[in-house]
Amino acid sequence: MEAVNQTTGTRLSKRLRRQRAGRIWGNIFAIAVFTFIYIPIAMMVLFSFNDQRTNYYWNGFTFEWYKYLFTESDLWGYLVVSLIVAVASVILSLAVGVLGAMGLMRFEFKLKKLISNSLYIPIVIPEVVLGISLLMLFEVAHFPLGYWSMILAHTTFCIPFVVIIMRGRMAGMDMSVEEASMDLGANRITTFFKITLPMLVPGILSSAFMSFTLSIDDVIITNFVTGPYATTLPIKILSMVKVGLKPEVNAMTTVMVVVLILGILANSVVQAMLKKRASANKKTYF
Amino acid sequence: MSEPIVKIQHVDKYFGENHVIKDLNLEIEEGEFLTLLGPSGCGKTTILRMVAGFEDATNGIIEVQGERVEDKEAYERDVNTVFQSYALFPHMTVYDNIAYGLVVKKVPKDEIKERVKEMLELVQLMGFEGRRPDAMSGGQKQRVAIARALINNPKVLLLDEPLGALDLQLRKQMQIELKRLQQKLNITFVYVTHDQEEAMTMSDRIAVMKDGIIEHLATPREIYAKPRTKFVASFIGESNIFSGHVTEIEDGIATVETKFGKGRMPAEDFKVGDVAHLCIRPEVLQYSKEPVDGFSISGQVKNMIFVGSVHRTLIGMDEEYDARINRVKYDTAYNEGDTLYLHWEMEDVTGIHGQEDEIDA
Numbered sequence: 001m002e003a004v005n006q007t008t009g010t011r012l013s014k015r016l017r018r019q020r021a022g023r024i025w026g027n028i029f030a031i032a033v034f035t036f037i038y039i040p041i042a043m044m045v046l047f048s049f050n051d052q053r054t055n056y057y058w059n060g061f062t063f064e065w066y067k068y069l070f071t072e073s074d075l076w077g078y079l080v081v082s083l084i085v086a087v088a089s090v091i092l093s094l095a096v097g098v099l100g101a102m103g104l105m106r107f108e109f110k111l112k113k114l115i116s117n118s119l120y121i122p123i124v125i126p127e128v129v130l131g132i133s134l135l136m137l138f139e140v141a142h143f144p145l146g147y148w149s150m151i152l153a154h155t156t157f158c159i160p161f162v163v164i165i166m167r168g169r170m171a172g173m174d175m176s177v178e179e180a181s182m183d184l185g186a187n188r189i190t191t192f193f194k195i196t197l198p199m200l201v202p203g204i205l206s207s208a209f210m211s212f213t214l215s216i217d218d219v220i221i222t223n224f225v226t227g228p229y230a231t232t233l234p235i236k237i238l239s240m241v242k243v244g245l246k247p248e249v250n251a252m253t254t255v256m257v258v259v260l261i262l263g264i265l266a267n268s269v270v271q272a273m274l275k276k277r278a279s280a281n282k283k284t285y286f
Numbered sequence: 287m288s289e290p291i292v293k294i295q296h297v298d299k300y301f302g303e304n305h306v307i308k309d310l311n312l313e314i315e316e317g318e319f320l321t322l323l324g325p326s327g328c329g330k331t332t333i334l335r336m337v338a339g340f341e342d343a344t345n346g347i348i349e350v351q352g353e354r355v356e357d358k359e360a361y362e363r364d365v366n367t368v369f370q371s372y373a374l375f376p377h378m379t380v381y382d383n384i385a386y387g388l389v390v391k392k393v394p395k396d397e398i399k400e401r402v403k404e405m406l407e408l409v410q411l412m413g414f415e416g417r418r419p420d421a422m423s424g425g426q427k428q429r430v431a432i433a434r435a436l437i438n439n440p441k442v443l444l445l446d447e448p449l450g451a452l453d454l455q456l457r458k459q460m461q462i463e464l465k466r467l468q469q470k471l472n473i474t475f476v477y478v479t480h481d482q483e484e485a486m487t488m489s490d491r492i493a494v495m496k497d498g499i500i501e502h503l504a505t506p507r508e509i510y511a512k513p514r515t516k517f518v519a520s521f522i523g524e525s526n527i528f529s530g531h532v533t534e535i536e537d538g539i540a541t542v543e544t545k546f547g548k549g550r551m552p553a554e555d556f557k558v559g560d561v562a563h564l565c566i567r568p569e570v571l572q573y574s575k576e577p578v579d580g581f582s583i584s585g586q587v588k589n590m591i592f593v594g595s596v597h598r599t600l601i602g603m604d605e606e607y608d609a610r611i612n613r614v615k616y617d618t619a620y621n622e623g624d625t626l627y628l629h630w631e632m633e634d635v636t637g638i639h640g641q642e643d644e645i646d647a
Contacts, residue, residue: 179340180373182360184387184438194390198377285381285415286403 048250089154097162131224145227158211169203297346324495366435381415405433547582568612570634
């Protein structure tokens, strides 16, 4: 470069050098961030193969913990509880939240603003406070602590997220398409299933993922409302920490991470396939 | 004349306390292109939505083809709507959008196919059937919206400012296309717009609306030549309006004393003492340096503007009101600041009855 550009060469090369330095620093920074995020997970995976009862030093490679996990471990039962609670609260919060968002978007009524603003309270309020108040509520109502108390609690903190996500989606949608559908001869039910619902699907999916994620790893609120007969996986693991975590937990979470990664991969493969099919949609109509 | 296809009788519509449609009566003939024209908020879209079934009339009767429809749902009415925002179904292809009305009516697949093909040919969109709305231009979307409505063979097609979102060029082209389509299919079009030029271009009749009332319902020619109210005169095209009282009637000619001076018009049914608005189009308003017999309206030449098709001269009558003169040729006989006397031929003036409180407005 310097050789080519005699007169402005020095200035240009200075800028180029600065750019190159910026790029290098950028890369270092990116690597540092990723390292910081993924090293703990890598450690966890590594120690799941550790031939040791504790997680503090490396003693040798073993599959022992996986064998234990798949034969004797009772962690699976807790995972099932977690999944049941998560799925149930996703369904409940979607049912309430989607309809709630529709109501807030479409109708004018008294207290609309109040309801709209109070949605943010469960989001900003400290989880401990929400947990204690839910526990108090269940006690006062003599509501037994167990599956349903956890499901209701999780639904409580998922609803605002669903409403906010759905409202955002609906705000960007032209709802006159529903009138168009009815104008063309479709009654309300047909309109809902053929027009409204398909248009809401992307929003419903992202709300569902959000709620599922919130529910499956919640510790604080669940801790208050969990019962003696049903406890979620995070609570169980937390209680195990007190007596020392066995690499069994590492093995379990490694399995979960693997399932997750496979899921993400599968999702992107399916998405890519769908996209390909849509763009190559040479469906002939005539 | 046969029975009107849409009959609106004594319809009122309130939104809360707001009285938006006031005792409206309107008969729409079969096969005509009727335009509801007015400024925003005049109630024109509300009328359309009441006929379509999206809005209930507070009271009154709406008939389509001699059948009362007030209690019918939108999906039970034989009318279809083209929406301002197109309202195409974003998750469906053009084919599925157009076919929708027939699909929900469970028409056999082969017939649907044939009809969609016909419609695509009609709106000149063959080859677009596999596209989704977000991959189309505004004009193309509008055609899809029209095809989607027309495929149901509606008795009446309601169009709510369908060209509002298009640029001027495309608008003009679509205006002609819509008119051609309407004549070819012989379907009644009820068209809502606030663009008076658009209304003039396309309509068989225009209903000029203001504040929930139809002020004038007539052919474009009649409305332009003989506006019934001051509002219509000022809303349709350009007008010079001089308001005052009739002071004298002689030989069928009435003299009107305005605050700018005297003017004359055919007396018709005016009586001495009546409030009259003298309405003269800028292209026929005449001027001279000396007063003409019977006229004494005068003002100072304020501005001479070239607006493309015409030369426009603004004549300041007072602080607020400017009279306009439009001429094809530039007149070098006067300059800015000159005093000009205004007058007109009796055939070029329209006398409009008015109220006392309109004189200074």
